[in-house]
Amino acid sequence: MTGIESALGGEAQALAALQAVGTAYERKIDALLPQSARLMPAAFTGEGMQSGVVGLGLAGFTGLMTGSVVASSVSSMSDQQLAELVQQGPMRFGGKSGNAELQIGEDGSLDQELAFDVDESGLSGKVKLKLHVDACPDVQGKVGVSMDVDSSMHVSAKPGTGGSVHTRFKLDRWLDDDARLIDSADGMATEMQMEIGGVDDGSDRRMARTVRLERGGAASSAMDDWSGFNIFTDTPAVEMANALIEQSHLMLVLIAEMQLRGMGKGPAWESGRCVELKVTSDPSRRKGVRPNTAFELEAIPRAKADGAPTGGSVVATLEGGESLQPASGKVRADARYQYAGPAKKDESAKISFEARSRRGVGRAVLEFDTKQGRSYRITGLGTCNTSHTVCDVDQPFSFPVCGGTMQHAPTSDRGGTHSFEHSGATGSGSYTLTGPEAEMTATYQNVTCAGKRCFKTPNGRAVWTKIDSCE
Missing domain, CATH: 2.60.40.2410 (Uncharacterised protein PF12988, DUF3872)
Known part of the structure; x- marks a missing residue:
């Protein structure tokens, strides 16, 4: 169909060349892995970087590297680590004949672009991939994967002989009320648009077909273009092209399903981030x-x-x-x-x-x-001379003072930091405890702010008297 077989001297030579191209794509993918580990922001843990990678050959037309390596790391990140990663923007790495760009969304979703050029065993190949993977389901419980793949291959010595494929693919999956993918026909919908073209000794053949699987199981297929084919003499070529499209659709479904289910760490929506x-x-x-x-x-x-x-x-x-x-x-x-x-x-x-x-x-x-904390009664704080019972002064606590609120954040058993709000003013500072455990004196150092002015205020003091229980 594409003239590659005859140009390379027969079926065996063509198959060997295709295998060499596939191996070359794999080397390109492997070469990017150390760079991805080296260039990713510090928020990445690096776990699973080598084992989480999936390389895919698409029926001899294309090679894909999925984002499973990234998704595996993202699923184990804290919200703060993910925020740091998102703030870094797209991650880019690659070389002269291959490059990749990864973008992580705030919810852990993934956008990825890959491009590779290969010249191997008499064949030249090019692959471009755009991939998006949802992390969190929508209100109907739907998550999806979309791919846009361009690939081309030709005989290096004969630029006019070769073939190309352009594929748009979308997989939608639905979750049940137990956060699990629905495995029945009601849990999946797909659509693939594939355009195949080839030139053989000046003869240009093209086929475009759309394959759909509706939610519920109804399947449909439409032939959008088959220019260059003769329905009477080219039946084997038509059947081969149709079989290739069907196989490609199945393979893309499997790849997308792997992306959604996660590689080693489970699906993204089970991480707690959604x-x-x-x-x-x-x-x-x-x-x-x-x-x-x-x-x-x-x-x-x-x-x-x-x-x-x-x-x-x-x-x-x-x-x-x-x-x-x-x-x-x-x-x-x-x-x-x-x-x-x-x-x-x-x-x-x-x-x-x-x-x-x-x-x-x-x-x-x-x-x-029901553990016994360090319980104290605090008196003499502020001009109101109020009294407050605190069940555990080793934990952050707050209480009202003179119509405002005062908060304590202990940093040791003998002091910490404090802040307060009162009559339109705010302030903060530190406090230090001195004296025996039974009755300690707290000295407060304050900086008070009112409007746009901040100034030091005289130290305050309070008496902390230990009590047996705050019941």
């Missing part, structure tokens, strides 16, 4: 509580993309004492629980929550304990 799971307790204080304290808990999953309720369900798992109701199984979101805290002093417990829906997966943890 869903924010807010968990609350009433009472809100969970550390240093009385034994058998009763709590009302609520788990509220929301899609990060639009803040909408995700639906689906929540599963809560208790580690430690005492009792959680419902104790197991799925609870419809937004989920409510009753929890009786640890039954004895100096005990701790943890409840892990996981929300699953067609919007993805969200996770959160609440921790409880």
Whole structure:
């Protein structure tokens, strides 16, 4: 069809040349890997860089490197690390005959462009690829992969002999309410537009075909162009081209499915980056509580993309004492629980929550304990001379002072930083504790700001008196 076989001296020589081109593409891909590890921003962990790469030969026409290596690393990043990576902008690396550009979205989505040129065993080849992979499902639970591939190949000694392929491909997949891909016909839709062209001794043949698979399983195919073919004498060539298109469609479906499912670290929507799971307790204080304290808990999953309720369900798992109701199984979101805290002093417990829906997966943890903290009564602070009980001064705490609010952030058992708001003014500084543990004196150093002016104010003092319990 393309004249390559006859130009190279027969089928065996043509197959050997095609294999050499495929090997050369693979070398190009392998050569980019050390550069990707070296040039990616510091936010990358580097985990799985070598094992996460997928190289694909598309029926002898093209070579693809997927973004699995990047997706694998991104899935294990914290939100802060991902934000740093996104801020760096596109990552570019490559050489004279091959280059790549990767762009990571705020939700972990991937856009990738690759280009390779190869001249091997009498054949010259060129491949360009654009790839987009969704990370988070939309409100219907849909995620997708799109590819745009251009490839060409010709005999080096005969520039007018060879072939080209242009392919546009889209895969849409849907999740169920358990954040898992639907495996039935209702869970997939695809569309591929492929244009194949070839020149053999001046004879130009072209075929364009669109293949669709609708959600629900209905399949269709349309021949858009078949110029240069004779339906009476070129039947084998037509059948070969159609078979190649069908095989290419199947291969692209498999590649896209691999991209969505993730390579080694699971799909992106299970990373917790698509869903924010807010968990609350009433009472809100969970550390240093009385034994058998009763709590009302609520788990509220929301899609990060639009803040909408995700639906689906929540599963809560208790580690430690005492009792959680419902104790197991799925609870419809937004989920409510009753929890009786640890039954004895100096005990701790943890409840892990996981929300699953067609919007993805969200996770959160609440921790409880009945441990005795460093409890103090603080008096004499400010001109109001108020008194405040703090259950654990080793943890950040706040209380009202003279109509405002004062916050403490301990940095050691003898001091920390503080900030306050009062009557339109704000301030901050440090505090230092002196004296015996039973009764310490706190000295506050302050910088107060009002309007656009900031100035040091006299040191403040307060008395911290140790108490046995804050119950």
